[in-house]
Amino acid sequence: MTLGSGAADLGGRSCVALDLDGVVYRGAAAVPGAADAVGLLRLRGVRVVFTTNNSGSTRDQVAAKLTGLGIACAAEDVLTSGYLAARRVHDLLGDGGQVLRIGTAGLSAELVTARLHPTDDPQRAEAVLVGLDPTFSYAALASALTALRRGLPLVGCNRDADYPVSPTDVLPGCGPLLAAVETAAQRPADHVVGKPGADMLVLAAQTSGTTLDDWFVVGDSPAADLGMARAAGVPGVLVAHPEAAHADLAGVVRAWAA
Ligand SMILES: [Mg+2]
Known part of the structure; x- marks a missing residue:
């Protein structure tokens, strides 16, 4: 290998x-x-x-993109870090668990598919999930810290430093966002699934x-x-x-x- x-x-x-x-x-x-x-x-x-x-798109969205590119594909043929993360959080919380998430609408959709509830309320949250989020903010970091200070589990989609947007350009990935949350909470993620x-x-x-x-x-x-x-x-x-x-x-x- x-x-x-x-x-x-x-x-x-x-x-x-x-x-x-x-x-x-x-x-x-x-x-x-x-x-x-x-x-x-x-x-x-x-x-x-x-x-x-990539945690930004659902499995259905990725499958539709592939099918559109001439590669017939169903959601079952796709594994994303967002899908795995939602499954892991469900393993921890069970049906109806409340998840404070840093991530896109696609990540929230995967949580709903996994019978979980995305929430913005750090007092109601039962776990914190970090995926790629182009709108990541100090306010989101503060909410995550408030939730994690209650001892909740922290799940990360991956530690990718960046991702390519063109042959010559990259943008920050999920890794720097997860690192910010870990640094604020002064502890490493409990699970990183990607x-x-x-x-x-x-x-x-x-x-x-x-x-x-x-x-x-x-x-x-x-x-x-x-x-x-x-x-x-x-x-x-x-x-x-x-x-x-x-x-x-x-x-x-x-x-x-x-
Ligand atoms: Mg690649």
Whole structure:
């Protein structure tokens, strides 16, 4: 499982966790050849699950975007850090739990889908959840601190420092927001569910009746994607990166299928 280890060590593995940003699409556009590559994998019986640390969109929204890009997809084929975080908070609180959340409308929608209640009231909250929030404010930080001083669990979507908005530009990710909350509360998050942790891959295996031995990871981030592969003990293949042996997803699939 080295950088760009290619398809040589994937033999017998019939399920792939495919990163989205930079691998399947960039911004609103599909990466050239990605739709055909996913189609070829599926044609050969490979189970494809799309994974992303992006907590801003719901699984339904991501599935609709992929379908619009020519990759037929259902919500069940998508795992986002927001979806995993909502599940984790539900594990902690159960139905109807009140969640003070820093995040987008998409993250709130995932909480509702998980039968939780987003709240802005730090006195009513039973957990604090931090995802990416472009409107993050001092007031939100103060509310989170008030809630956490009551001893509530703190759940983070991921620790990504930034995310790409163009080939040359990045914006701050969820990581700096989570770090601000942790610094204010003077304690680390109790759970961080996204890559490079193994949670996404473990859930993918559980919900498809497979084991981690059936899976491999394809992504463009050595830290996040290969990190998740390492944490789960499965092979990881790097694409769309200067050190990648295969420049793109289509190249990986060609090598895998050869
Ligand atoms: Mg990526």
